[in-house]
Amino acid sequence: MAWLVTGGAGYIGSHIVRAFLAEGIDVVVVDDLSSGHADFVPDSVPFVHGDILDGDLLMHTFAEHDVTGVVHVAGFKYAGVSVQRPLHTYEQNVTATATLLAAMQESGVNRMVFSSSAAVYGTPHTDLVTEDTPKSPESPYGESKLIGEWLLRDQGIxxxxTHTSLRYFNVVGSGALELRDTSPHNLFPLVFDALIDGRTPSINGNDYATPDGTCVRDYIHVADLAVSHVAAARRLDAGEPILPVYNLGSGDGVSVGQIMTTVSAVTGIEFTPVIGPRRPGDPDRIVASGELAARDLDWEMRHSLEEMVGSAWASRQAASAPHI
Structure with missing residues (x-):
């Protein structure tokens, strides 16, 4: 028996694959490589290059690898871009999830861990987001993730x-030198690319109602995130009680200014960030509680900010090193 990880060649998915392997659980990957990398998948892991919009491919994969559950990570994850490409976002995140669930039903696979997003909350009017905080997504991406949760709920009924959805904000760091965040939209890759190119990283506004004037957000280490996905899968396998949703949150958050200071210290590159204008709609602070996930899913912030930055920088440097 094996667990299928959709999007298992991506930054987050590849860490989840390794977390399964570390627990001695067989895993198979399906990924279309639209943003993933084939070399992120270990040689020992069966890799199916394909699209989860292809129900026949999914059913064949379930049968061939005796799949017992799915960790669904694949999706179009760029909230800002989703505003310009709503139909593409819904196809990749809603239609594809419905296709996956239909293939699971047809194949008798009845366990899913869904990699959701804190984007379902939109701009919450509370200092600490909990699972019960009202959902008010502000992009097609956030809407598509919430619809994905509804699809799981309705299939449960x-x-x-049996299912759970894990919501989280900003994932950073690296659990292995060969795995890195290659997103063109995320903060850490943007900052590192600027430093490597000799440019000065920028901050979008420094007049927010926070201690240093820059936005405060949840930043969590990708390896910690991966552990909780596996813990959720184990709980489903064991038939233990599980909530429909969990926040994987830090409980306190860090500011963009703190990140810049830490990046300078870790890389040894001195710089003063350029202060640009605010981005429309950016709230002062969004931080989630991880209390329920800590209780049920082995959730814990095991890495300091310095370790998050250091591991991400090491993987970025490794990617730039000449291969002999």
């Missing part, structure tokens, strides 16, 4: 799908 209709056919007995």
């Amino acid at each position: 209709a056919v007995g799908l």
Whole structure:
């Protein structure tokens, strides 16, 4: 028996694959490589290069690898871009999830861990986001993730799908030198690319109602995130009680200014960030509680900010090193 990780060749998915392997659990990967990398998948892991919009491919994969559950990470993850590409976002995140669930139902696979997003909350009017905080997504991306959660809920009612959805904000760091965040939109890659190119990183506004004037957000280490995905899968396998949603939150958050200071210290590159204008709609602070996930899913902030930055920088440097 094996667990299928959709999007397992991506930054987050590849860490989840390794977390499964570390627990001695067989895993298989399906990824279309639209943003993933084939070399992120270990040689020992079966890799199916394909699209989860292809239901026949999924059913064949379930049968061939005796799949017992799915960790669904694949999706179009760029909230800002989703505003310009709503139909593409819904196809990749809603239609594809429905196709996956249909293939699971047809194949008798009834366990899913869904990699959701804190984007479902939009701009919450509370200092600490909990699972019960009202959902008010502000982009097609956030909306598509919330619809994904609804699809799981409805399949649970209709056919007995056992499931949970994990919501989180900003994922950073690296659990292995060969794995890195290659997103063109995320903060750490943007900052590192600027430093490597000799440019000065920028901050979007420094007049927010926070201690240093820059936005405060949840930043969590990707390896910690991966551990909780596996813990959720184990809980489903064991038939233990599990909530429909969990926040993987830090409980306190860090500011963009703190990140810049830490990046300078870790890399040894001195710089003073350029202060640009605010981005429309950016709230002062968004931080989530991880209390329920800590209780049920082995959730813990095991890495300091310095370790998050240091591991991410090491993987970025490794990617730039000449291969002999």
